[in-house]
Amino acid sequence: MTVQEIVSAVSSGEAGSRDVASLPLPEDYRAVVVREEDAGMFDGVEGRDRDPTKSLHLQQVPTPELGPGEALVAVMASSINYNTVWSSIxxxxxxxxxxxxxxxTSPLAARHDLPYHVLGSDLSGVVLRTGPGVNAWxxxxxxxxxxxxxxxxxxxxxxxxxxxxxxRIWGFETNFGGLAEIALVKSNQLMPKPDHLTWEEAACLGLVNSTAYRQLVSANGAGMKQGDTVLIxxxxxxLGSYATQLALNGGARPVCVVSSPEKADICRRMGAELIIDxxxxxxxxxxxxxxxxxxEFKRFGxxxxxxxxxxxxDIVFEHPGRETFGASVYVTRKGGTIVTCASTSGYQHTYDNRYLxxxxxxxxxxxxxxxxxxxEANRLAARGRIxxxxxxxxxxxxxxxxxLDVRNNVHQGKLGVLALAPGEGLGVRDEAKRSRHLEAINRFRS
Known part of the structure; x- marks a missing residue:
């Protein structure tokens, strides 16, 4: 059995549940990994000079054993998140x-301790097998x-x-992640693929859309309300591209901070009007x-x-960390909220506590x-609101x-990765819905 037989079955559009369940699982598959033997390769090298292309490898890995409450998924597409950059350097x-x-923690979890780490915290694909106790999928x-x-x-x-x-974060703190042809997940990680999106489009939603939703909208985060001014x-x-959409979709007013005129134009295409380059x-x-x-804080404010x-x-949507955090605390309104989910420019934050x-x-x-x-974040995408x-x-x-492109911040939006999908543009099941949102779907592709 090869993964290409899986691709053929999925691509036909005619394979039912029994057909997919009857496909033999391949003994191994291709995956993007870091290797434990390389863990010291960047010792003494400044973080900004560490190159993911030197540490990430595409290699064959054995298909993992399926446990209770788990699913094996044929990965059609995945995407790059910053945790993959951290892992790679x-x-x-x-x-x-x-x-x-x-x-x-358990004999089942012992499967994850390997001399290689399959990375990737996003996927879109097709369920191949479910373990004992899985009923919803x-x-x-x-x-x-x-x-x-x-x-x-x-x-x-x-x-x-x-x-x-x-x-834990799958594909970062666990093994068998989504930058691969097959992935192992818990069944309660699964959500329906938005039927109007391609495999690669759907794969770039999971981590960042969900993160932005909790950070900005949820009561566990900033609890954004209509009329709020949100610095992003x-x-x-x-990440910020989803925060911008959520702010606009939720009746807030985003102030978009970007690093180039081209990125400013993208924010305008999303509907934002207040932009700082x-x-x-x-x-x-x-x-x-x-x-x-x-x-400079005062000039920015x-x-x-x-x-x-x-x-x-009212809200500052923080994720750069060290470089910007002092300014973020300063410019937030009295009684406002700085909500932070990352520190891509450094983990040690410095700010004047008097402003807080x-x-x-x-x-x-x-x-x-x-x-x-x-x-909830995925449902917004499925409805064509995000x-x-x-x-x-x-x-x-x-x-x-x-x-490397994400590491160097030369990208816009999200970068997708095709796994088993033989090309771009596949996987759409509702063409009518897609046609209503096509311009918005392609905003970042120009």
Missing amino acids: FEPLPTFGFLKRYAR QPGDEVVAHCLSVELESPDGHNDTMLDPEQ WGASGG RSREDYRFWSDEHTQNPR KHIRELTGGEDP WMSLKRIVGSHFANYREAW HPTLSRVYPLQDAPQAA
Whole structure:
């Protein structure tokens, strides 16, 4: 049995659940991995000089054993997230420690402790097999996957699964991720694939759309309401492009911060009107490596108020981290919220606490999303209210280059990766719905 037989069955559009279930599983498949033997290859190299194309490899890996509550999925497409970049440059530390700690939790989890780590926290594809105890999904179902892996054996996670002490990000803190021809997921990671999208479009929604939804909309994040002014860093990027759409869709007013005129144009095409081009304004929030520049904070805040008619942001959508965090705390309105989900420019944040405590501001940490939040975010996409921000697609063998492009921030929106899909443009089941949203779907492809 080869993966090409799976591709033929899926591409025919005629294979039912029994047909897919009867397909023999291949013994191995191609996957994008980092290798444990390479974990020290960048020792002494500055983070900005670490090159994912040197550490990411495409290789054959054995098909993992299927356990209770799990599913094996034929991956038609995936996408690049920043956690793949972190994994590839072994920063802030190699991910093999995550796999070893997970392996100690149960005999089933021990499968994840391998000398290679299959990366990737997104997929669109077709269910091949389900393990014991899976009732909601069956072979042949077309799905996308969110990246929250939880055990839920502790009471802590039963109000919000993100608080489960055994919460992990699939494809980053677990093995068998989505940058591969086959992936292993828990069944409660699966969601219906939006039927008007291609495989590659659907694959670029899961992680970032869900993350932005929790961070911005959910009561677990900023709890955005109609009329709020929302400052969005990197508003045309993989995460910010969904935050921009959610703000517009939810009756808020986004102030989009971008790094080039081209990215500003994309925000305008999404419907945003208030845009700050950092490349033109040349904001320098740090005077040197150790000293922030409050004068630049003030200049930035003045610019925001000029755009908004005198209002400061109710919410700041933070993810760059060290470079911008001091400015974010400063410009937020009195009683407002800074909500942060990442630190792509550095984990050590510095800010003047007087701007926080004396103005009654809040800093909220937000990490991915629980199943309900991910489901709601996916439902918005399925209804055509939120659209994919796919700008470019790479074949699986070029995933290392895609990761480098994300590392260097030369991309816009999301970068997709074809796995088993033989080409772009496949997987659409509702052409009529697609035709109604085609311009929005292709915003980032121009």
